[in-house]
Amino acid sequence: MNYQKILVPAAGVAALVLAYWFYGWAGVAAAVTVLVMWALLHFNRMVQVLKRAANRPIGYVDSAVMLNAKLKPGMTLLHVVAMTKSLGALQSPKDIQPEVYRWTDGTESHVTCTFDGGKLVQHALFRPTQETPPPAP
Helix, strand or coil, rough: CCCHHHHHHHHHHHHHHHHHHHHHHHHHHHHHHHHHHHHHHHHHHHHHHHHHHHCCCCCCCCCCHHHHHHHCCCCHHHHHHHHCCCCCCCCCCCCCCCCEEEECCCCCCCCEEEEEEEEEEEEEEEECCCCCCCCCC
């Protein structure tokens, strides 16, 4: 279960109650101001990430090998999009969990990432085999 969906609103309500308890209505006004500023900071970050990703092709990354090295389980989809500066190409059916996205580089190497509930569960790197030319006589 995703406790963040419960704990964040509960912490906001607790901050409002404590602000009223200690400072009255002026405390509530200050707490609301802090909570709105926090929400605006997160919204602004999301918009900036999506604005950068809008200018790149879907599913493209500069280096799939470097992306694979930077990925860690538990990262959010927004964090991965911020790293790649590109939206991933959706490989799974729309709105079905887990979601599978793929980022491909110029050498046809690609990283396939599986997200469950917006968090990275697993990732895999695929590198095409390169045929080596026979040695010169």
